[in-house]
Amino acid sequence: MNERSLWIRIGAPALVGALLLAAWEAWVRYAELPKYILPTPSEVASTIVAQWAALGPAWMVTLKTMLVALAAAVVLGVALAALFASSRIVETSLFPYAVMLQVTPLVAVAPFIVIWIGWERVWLTQLVCAWIVAFFPILSNTTMGLRSVDPGLRDLFSLYDASRWQRLRLLLAPSALPYFLSGLKISANLALVGAVVAEFVTGTQVDNPGLASTIFTSQLNSDTPLMFAALSLISLTGIVTFFAMEGLSHLLLRRWHESAIGER
């Protein structure tokens, strides 16, 4: 039963994907569409292989922006959440600005960041852009998690004179973990979105182009297969990130948290 449902969960979407790709391939060949309008999946695949010398490093650039931005979002988001949770007045004073950072569309803010950080530090600009969008879900979820500690457990820790450090490590951190992880899931994919948007904003004049810069440049050259090649690597990154976060969350919560416990 379990093994069968696993096969369905992996097999069914794989089958749908294969059918869609086959239909796409067949239709483009039948309609004889030129490849600058729509290349076939096989052309995209061969472009990835042929252009790997450019695509591989570009992938690394985007991946690096995304991962460093995510790491910064985790560190600063958790630190600020701890500050918010320990003082209402700090939270009340700063939270509206954190919200402002979140609700202002990145594309509108990015040009300012480009000017302030400067063209000579393009990667840093991209990093800051990706960080801005990735930061908020971690901050707000972790803050909520730190505030949702069971009051009975708080009493228990007071009864036994727990130190601040013991409270943090043995009570607050585990209580906030499920909230943090659901923030992390959102942030991880937002970090990718942020990295891609930032590359579009910084445009073509960069020394180390990422995948989105590659799309931008190849659009100017009407190199549609290369655009598709870069796009498929971006999608792949997003999918892998999503499942990695699901897996991490399941691994950490499976023994105790309702969200990770399926029907038994």
Add this chain to the structure above:
Amino acid sequence: MAATPLVELANVGKTYQRGAVALAGFDLRIGAGEFVSLLGPSGCGKSTALRMIAGLSQPTSGTIRRAWDHQASPSAGTDCRVHWSHPLGCVFQEPTLLPWTSVWNNVYLPLRLRGVSKAASKGQVDEALTLVGLQGFEQAYPRELSGGMKMRASVARALVTRPQLLLLDEPFAALDEITRLRLNDDLLSLWRERRWGALFITHSVFESVYLSTRVLVMSSRPGRVVEEIVVDLPEVRTAETRTSVRYNDLCRRASLALERATADAPSAGRSA
């Protein structure tokens, strides 16, 4: 009653910030080895009294004296930490277990917060688990246990430090009748064996008489003790105790006292 009580509350009052008076002129003494029940309608300040004894809440007037307040705590470096006993154990209305860790680690928590290593705690933790009949469930997580077993784990955690006084705040109220009777019997036989002082909070007349050596009936708003009933039943209590004349007589007295206490209070207090 023992000459020096474990805990003594004298003329204690508690007024909340918004002006609600939870307790006024509240007196209570618990001697070593006594099993005292605090019986009262809901909202009469029973839990407030318990929280103040536990040090989780401060009185706004009056004094609380605890026998262990003047005892020197073991100095760092002495090797008595393993057998150091936190003088208080507390069982709340809910099991309040850490959901993310095993039963064993939950029971180990009070010792862990004292800095006692796992290896040094093993004997004490295993003993507490055996006392409450949870041997074999050490590695289970709280969500895998039934309501009654969760409460057992909670009792084991309260007993692991070998306390002098055990505070129980309507601990089994949320459980079904059969489980509750069973846990009460187990609690009593543990008490006969170990003889910690106990303060048991309840709104059940029958439960209070069955368990205690003394029942204190409280009035509400403001809460204070209005009647004391000494329970002179034999110490070993069984299902037969519940049918005995003396038991039923004491229950009737407690019921009447409770009725008087509620009737005195303003009607708002009754529905609280």
